[in-house]
Amino acid sequence: MKVLVIEPCYFGLGYLRALKEMSISCIVVTSDANFPDIHGYRDLVEHVVVCDVSNPNEIQSAVKEINQLNFISAVVPGNQFVTESAARFAVKHDLLGLTVSSANLGVHKDKARIAYQRSAAPSLQFCLVNSVQQALLESERIGYPLIVKPTSSASSKGVSLVYDDNELRAAFAVLSEMNFGVFGFQHRNEILLEEFADGNEFSVELALEKKQLRFAGVTEKWVTAPPYFVELGHVHPARISSAQADALISAAHQAAEALELETGVFHVELKLGENGPKIIECNPRPGGDHITTDLVPLATGVQLFEMHLDILLKKPIKPNTKNIRGAAVGFVVATEAGEFQELIGMEELSALPFLVRCVVEKKPGAAIRPPKSSEDRVAYIIVTGDNNEQAVKNLKTAMSMVKIRSITLKAPNEF
Numbered sequence: 001m002k003v004l005v006i007e008p009c010y011f012g013l014g015y016l017r018a019l020k021e022m023s024i025s026c027i028v029v030t031s032d033a034n035f036p037d038i039h040g041y042r043d044l045v046e047h048v049v050v051c052d053v054s055n056p057n058e059i060q061s062a063v064k065e066i067n068q069l070n071f072i073s074a075v076v077p078g079n080q081f082v083t084e085s086a087a088r089f090a091v092k093h094d095l096l097g098l099t100v101s102s103a104n105l106g107v108h109k110d111k112a113r114i115a116y117q118r119s120a121a122p123s124l125q126f127c128l129v130n131s132v133q134q135a136l137l138e139s140e141r142i143g144y145p146l147i148v149k150p151t152s153s154a155s156s157k158g159v160s161l162v163y164d165d166n167e168l169r170a171a172f173a174v175l176s177e178m179n180f181g182v183f184g185f186q187h188r189n190e191i192l193l194e195e196f197a198d199g200n201e202f203s204v205e206l207a208l209e210k211k212q213l214r215f216a217g218v219t220e221k222w223v224t225a226p227p228y229f230v231e232l233g234h235v236h237p238a239r240i241s242s243a244q245a246d247a248l249i250s251a252a253h254q255a256a257e258a259l260e261l262e263t264g265v266f267h268v269e270l271k272l273g274e275n276g277p278k279i280i281e282c283n284p285r286p287g288g289d290h291i292t293t294d295l296v297p298l299a300t301g302v303q304l305f306e307m308h309l310d311i312l313l314k315k316p317i318k319p320n321t322k323n324i325r326g327a328a329v330g331f332v333v334a335t336e337a338g339e340f341q342e343l344i345g346m347e348e349l350s351a352l353p354f355l356v357r358c359v360v361e362k363k364p365g366a367a368i369r370p371p372k373s374s375e376d377r378v379a380y381i382i383v384t385g386d387n388n389e390q391a392v393k394n395l396k397t398a399m400s401m402v403k404i405r406s407i408t409l410k411a412p413n414e415f
Contacts, residue, residue, distance in 0.1 A: 001024065001073045002073060003019055003025070003026050003074045003075070004028075004076075004089070005029075005076055006029050006077050006089075007031060007035075008030075008039065008078025009039050011285060011293070012078025013040075014305040017044065018306045020044050021303075021306065024309070024313075025046045026046055027046060027048075027049070027066075028045045029048075029053055030050055032050070033048075050062070056088040059085065059089055072093065073095070074096065074097070081107070083098070083107050083285065084104055087100045088100055088103075095312070097312060102260035103284060106259050106284030109151050110126070116279055121257075123278065123279050126194045127192075130190055132169055132172045135148075135193060136165055136169075139168060142193060142194075143195075144164060145161055145162060146161070146196060147159065147160070147161055147196055148175070148191060148193060149191070150175060150178070160226075160228060161228075162227065172191065197271040197273060198274070200221075200271065201221040201229075201270070201280070202218055202219060202240075202248055203218070203219045203234075203267055203268060203270070204218055204219075204267075205267060205286070205291060205292060206252055206253065207265045207266075207304055207311070208256060208262060208266070210263055214307060214317060215304065215307065216252070217299075218245045219238060219287065219291050220235045220238035220239055220240070221233070221234050228372045228373065230373060230374055231289060231331070232333065233331060233395065234290075235326060235391055236295040236296055236300075237326070239388050240272075247272070247276055247277050248272060255282035258282075259282055265305070265308040267287035267288070268281075269281050269283070286304055289329065289374070290382060292304050295382075298384050299324060299325050299327040300320065300322060301320050302322075306318070326390055326391030327356075327383070327391055329381065330380065330398070331374075331380050334371075334376070335370060338367075338369075339406055340362045340367075340378060341405045341406055342364065343378065343379050343405075344403045344404075345402040349381070354385060354398075355383055356384060357382055358382075361379055361380065368404070378404055381395065381402070383395050
């Protein structure tokens with residue numbers, strides 16, 4: 001019994017650590033022989049093979065070449081962009097997982113919007129456009145403010161809020177310069193316009209086994225002010241009433257059903273306003289930003305990566321007996337453009353009893369700026385608390401103890 005993981009990075013590393021903890025052998029297929037060292041997972045896996053991760057036939061050939069194909073009992077995508085590759089491999093080898101159609105719906109935001117609409121899930125007005133001229137016409141129908149986003153991306157990349165025609169034109173110009181195609185994933189040129197939803201932002205972490213709910217938890221999110229909506233922190237569980245949590249979980253379950261996501265761990269982003277929950281997007285993968293890897297297990301004791309693997313391997317799910325606590329993560333970001341030097345306060349921070357860890361993600365000399373996407377974050381801090389309120393209080397204490405030291409970049413022609 002072995003598990004195939006396709007192109008693990010970011011959240012996908014959680015599967016590799018879980019497999020190591022479960023004493024299950026793992027085979028990784030990657031598009032780059034350097035990735036195991038770049039992402040630090042070489043010692044976690046039995047075999048690494050290099051091939052085109054967007055092509056299931058090449059994946060099969062690569063695994064067959066090392067005489068491991070007959071040992072594969074499950075396959076998981078290690079990042080969102082290879083979801084369809086994993087689904088096609090699973091279907092071809094009669095393994096439990098997503099269907100090809102559900103994977104396709106899950107990675108294309110416009111197709112997901114159509115599915116929500118057809119199933120009467122709590123969604124938003126939207127349209128798909130190919131040009132600025134078409135977008136300007138549709139903006140009259142939907143009305144400003146509007147969310148402008150690529151059809152297929154992650155980490156808030158390319159997402160912005162626009163209030164008028166001039167800002168809409170500028171957003172199109174920015175998107176036209178961006179490259180979203182990675183790991184062989186084909187980027188489409190169409191742009192998605194969405195109605196702007198008022199309210200606070202949350203995510204629901206769902207675990208489903210053949211449509212049956214195995215876990216549901218709500219994470220509270222804090223994001224930057226418009227126009228970019230970069231996530232600055234999370235706390236799990238969210239500081240909301242039971243009725244509000246139930247409403248969010250119900251809407252998330254509806255989103256998963258609309259996309260035919262029947263088995264797996266899914267990350268559903270929503271807003272909760274006066275008119276109830278609205279689906280922002282439903283991702284066919286576990287939540288990133290340390291939600292699934294850290295916050296959920298620290299707060300609840302539930303290891304969602306292990307649960308997903310148990311489901312795929314048709315093993316009994318382990319019971320959870322831990323009392324609910326609180327866990328939070330905060331992201332350190334720059335307030336002005338500059339060249340990063342160091343994060344001051346790390347030694348004092350390390351003495352805090354509730355600190356899980358603090359990691360600086362930028363190297364000295366790296367360019368930093370106020371965040372426009374999650375790639376602009378400088379560091380992160382994870383803490384725990386006896387409950388969610390205490391976790392947030394502890395996070396505020398920890399965040400106040402660190403400061404970015406940087407060299408301010410001069411504007412062009414400034415001497």
